[in-house]
Amino acid sequence: MPFSDAVPSSDAEPHVRLGDVTHSYGEVTAVGPLSLDVPAGEFLVLVGASGCGKSTLLRLIAGFERPTAGEISVAGVSPEPGVSAGVVFQQPRLFPWRSVGGNVDLALEYAGVPRSERAARREELLVRVGLDAMSDRRIWEISGGQQQRVAIARALAADTSLLLLDEPFAALDALTRERLQEDLRVVGTASRRTTVFVTHSADEAVFLGSRIVVLGRRPGRIALDLTVDLPRSGVDPDALRGSPRFAGLRAQVGHAVKEAAAA
Numbered sequence: 001m002p003f004s005d006a007v008p009s010s011d012a013e014p015h016v017r018l019g020d021v022t023h024s025y026g027e028v029t030a031v032g033p034l035s036l037d038v039p040a041g042e043f044l045v046l047v048g049a050s051g052c053g054k055s056t057l058l059r060l061i062a063g064f065e066r067p068t069a070g071e072i073s074v075a076g077v078s079p080e081p082g083v084s085a086g087v088v089f090q091q092p093r094l095f096p097w098r099s100v101g102g103n104v105d106l107a108l109e110y111a112g113v114p115r116s117e118r119a120a121r122r123e124e125l126l127v128r129v130g131l132d133a134m135s136d137r138r139i140w141e142i143s144g145g146q147q148q149r150v151a152i153a154r155a156l157a158a159d160t161s162l163l164l165l166d167e168p169f170a171a172l173d174a175l176t177r178e179r180l181q182e183d184l185r186v187v188g189t190a191s192r193r194t195t196v197f198v199t200h201s202a203d204e205a206v207f208l209g210s211r212i213v214v215l216g217r218r219p220g221r222i223a224l225d226l227t228v229d230l231p232r233s234g235v236d237p238d239a240l241r242g243s244p245r246f247a248g249l250r251a252q253v254g255h256a257v258k259e260a261a262a263a
């Protein structure tokens with residue numbers, strides 16, 4: 001494995017800990033109070049209806065926002081923006097005047113990777129997201145799905161042990177979305193990073209998550225906390241999606257999202 005894959009060493013300490021967290025924007029309480037422990041290496045998917053506070057929760061874990069009340073820790077300390085986690089947003093947010101490889105280089109530079117090591121790391125990352133033949137292309141010369149792959153490579157470049165993704169595939173067509181889900185599932189399992197992924201889709205949640213947390217209507221609280229017992233490697237994605245177990249879990253999560261939104 002070419003990455004250092006540094007995960008917190010202590011099994012006892014969760015990688016991400018939220019203790020009685022509340023977050024308000026002025027009069028609007030968007031989240032909580034909510035407590036949640038995310039163990040190292042878990043692929044947690046947050047699902048819920050629009051406006052229930054999923055993005056707010058992710059921004060709190062990234063350190064972009066501070067909680068109004070309660071405590072958040074990542075690897076035992078308060079989260080620091082740009083340091084504690086790699087983040088992927090719905091829109092790729094790339095530098096359009098730079099090439100594909102140039103965007104990854106910038107992330108490596110920002111992460112403090114020495115110049116002499118950057119070319120090899122860039123190559124590893126582009127192989128990992130299936131873009132190794134496109135390093136010299138400009139951002140406007142590649143598709144939306146490819147741009148989102150560059151965004152994932154950039155988030156992985158920081159080599160943080162935590163990856164946060166906020167509906168990264170929402171704007172993509174169904175086929176591209178399925179391909180990227182399949183790749184992310186493999187990348188997530190192989191890199192052993194702790195991942196928190198936000199989506200509206202029960203289908204996407206069941207395919208990707210090793211655990212699914214459904215949030216209720218604003219202010220977001222936990223309506224369902226489910227361990228997904230589907231195999232994570234050595235399985236054909238289409239066979240997985242077509243399995244009765246997958247259908248059962250998707251129905252359970254979809255039902256919980258609807259119930260939570262109505263409650």
Ligand SMILES: Nc1ncnc2c1ncn2[C@@H]1O[C@H](COP(=O)(O)OP(=O)(O)OP(=O)(O)O)[C@@H](O)[C@H]1O
Nearest residue numbers: 025028030048049050051052053054055056057218
């Ligand atoms: N910067 C902000 N200022 C004021 N209110 C905000 C801000 N960001 C979010 N909110 C409000 O907080 C609530 C939760 O928003 P948030 O974006 O976290 O929900 P979400 O579940 O991610 O929604 P969606 O699925 O539609 O993206 C909403 O009522 C939203 O209007």
